[in-house]
Amino acid sequence: MAVEQAMHLFWKNGYHATAVPRLTELLGIGSGSLYAAFGSKDGLYAHALKRYCDLMVAALDEDVRAGSDIRTAVRAILITMVTPDAADRERGCLLVKATTERSTHDVTAAQVRATITAMESVLAAALSRARSRGELRDEHSPVELARFLVTFVQGLRVMDQARVDRSFLEAAVAGALKVLD
Numbered sequence: 001m002a003v004e005q006a007m008h009l010f011w012k013n014g015y016h017a018t019a020v021p022r023l024t025e026l027l028g029i030g031s032g033s034l035y036a037a038f039g040s041k042d043g044l045y046a047h048a049l050k051r052y053c054d055l056m057v058a059a060l061d062e063d064v065r066a067g068s069d070i071r072t073a074v075r076a077i078l079i080t081m082v083t084p085d086a087a088d089r090e091r092g093c094l095l096v097k098a099t100t101e102r103s104t105h106d107v108t109a110a111q112v113r114a115t116i117t118a119m120e121s122v123l124a125a126a127l128s129r130a131r132s133r134g135e136l137r138d139e140h141s142p143v144e145l146a147r148f149l150v151t152f153v154q155g156l157r158v159m160d161q162a163r164v165d166r167s168f169l170e171a172a173v174a175g176a177l178k179v180l181d
Contacts (some may be wrong), residue, residue, distance in 0.1 A: 070130035106131035
């Protein structure tokens, strides 16, 4: 529960704008308890980021399995990403925040890389299944397509934070889907 609460606070504010007193207040603990449980703010952040990443990869896996075919599933995933969260537009993506705020922090960078690899694995497996069902041509490499899609997804998240016009993003999604033809 504490990791989940901290995850939401880091997600909303980012690492640097989340002060230890705010964390301890949110969690209802003293700073000594935070340090005893997690070692440091960095330790709590590492747990919170891992929780976020695990949830994101699990949701991606569920989403690619939900479509009747790979194109429908990928389109639904991408369109969801260009639909801003009206309730919390400022929140964005914690993985993007982690990448931009803490790219020189070894533990954070390793978690980002592990998550990117996990996303690639989920997508490559889905694309391989799609190719075996005849939904993708044999010359398409599931791994190459998965890497493109992971990169494109993260790009969409960055563009969303930049408040790029939705019609621009929808056109980009339409273009990206052509790689599945």
